[in-house]
Amino acid sequence: MTDTSTATRILLDSRPVGWPTPENFRIEEVALPELEAGQVRVRNEFLSVDPYMRGRMSDARSYVAPYALGAQITGGAIGRVVASRVDGMPEGSVVLHQHGWSDVVQGDAATFRIVPDIPGLPLSVRLHVLGMTGMTAYVGLTRIAALREGETVFISGAAGAVGTAAGQIARHLGAGRVIGSAGTPEKVALLTQKYGYDAGFDYHDGDVRELLAQAAPEGIDVFFDNVGGDHLQAALASFRDGGRAALCGAISSYNTTDRAAGPDNMANLITRGLTLRGFTLGDHLDLSAEFQQRMTGWFEDGGIVYDETIVDGIENTVQAFLDMMRGGNIGKMLVRI
Known part of the structure; x- marks a missing residue:
């Protein structure tokens, strides 16, 4: 023993x-x-x-x-x-x-x-998927970004723990199109082949703003952000009127020693009526029972992979x-x- x-x-x-x-x-x-x-x-x-x-x-x-x-x-x-x-x-x-x-x-x-x-x-x-990680994805898409059926969702850091859960949850919530970014071709392939994403791109392949525009030529309605920086700037450029962002993380800046530059297109918040809202899970634990019930049901139906x-x-x-x-x-x- x-x-x-x-x-x-x-x-x-x-x-x-x-x-x-x-x-x-x-x-x-x-x-x-x-x-x-x-x-x-x-x-x-x-x-x-x-x-x-x-x-x-x-x-x-x-x-x-x-x-x-x-x-x-x-x-x-x-x-x-x-x-x-x-x-x-x-x-x-x-x-x-x-x-x-x-x-x-x-x-x-x-x-x-x-x-x-x-x-x-x-x-x-x-x-992760049945715990705080999955619940973070659920809270961001439901309470924070108020995802509606048929909408287009962009998720940054999509191959990570929160991102892989968020893509699947968005699909179960009725998203019309789900797009994700990841850091290698292998991870991008997983997004579409395993996690139900409609499209994905490797953010190393060029300017993220242009890559997102190619993946979502008609724009996005919801942005679930784990990365910040150039991904947030790209989302601001691609949002349709009334777009909403759930800001969960900013891993691109966690290890920087210099002050990160802000997006150069913040005026889109005004002209397109956008909403950016940051959140942490501790403020939304009242959704725990609802999340557990829905996620367990999706699991039992074979609708969740990890x-x-x-x-x-x-x-x-x-x-x-x-x-x-x-x-x-x-x-x-x-x-x-």
Whole structure:
């Protein structure tokens, strides 16, 4: 049986300037104290690495507090309870939590949430398409951008975890045409061959504004943005009157040290009556039950597919994060313990 009396965890050792490097992190092994009443100990099976974590590594104002130096990197993870001193959360329970980058964690039971083990599906799907990632796509398309049946949708960063979910959800919501951008020809092929996109383009192939105009010659109605920068500028050029953007991420600027230039066509907001709205999922958790019901139904009908890029070993978590930031994943990037 695996020893769970110690934990290997990953800490933020220094704040990155520009692109993070392995030297910004530190791995340590700690002995865990005896469980107290009301606590559980969990051996993680999968950890999540996500773009938003880069923002928390900087000491800058955001929607969530930055990581403290010398503290463990927190974030989504899923595992099984291996010891418990609380009623209602017995050993063997599958639990989701936000304790993050460690192979074993323990804490108050209130910081863990029991989820059902779905036959035929790995636990990892709870960290992406059936979890916060999928819900982020759902909230952006429904509440933020108010997608209507028959509309044309453009999704940036379409081959990533949120993008692959957003393309499929847009199709289920009745979008007339779904277009995505990605960073390699192989990823673009996946968009149309697997994820239900009508068209896709590699943003390295030229000016994004021109590439989008070719893919959507009649314009777009909804933009789900994970990238920002030139993708936002392209969307502003392609919007039809009354277009709406759900701004989810801006990965193109996360590692820049210079101030990013703004779009040169902001006047289109006025002349075309456009709406740009940023959002974070924490403000829309009231949609959780609705999302779970609809997404589970689509799954059961065979209408949802997914990809995972899995890296094995807690000691490789930092490299998985760095690879994800440079586009080294298809679908969700995960660490398997």
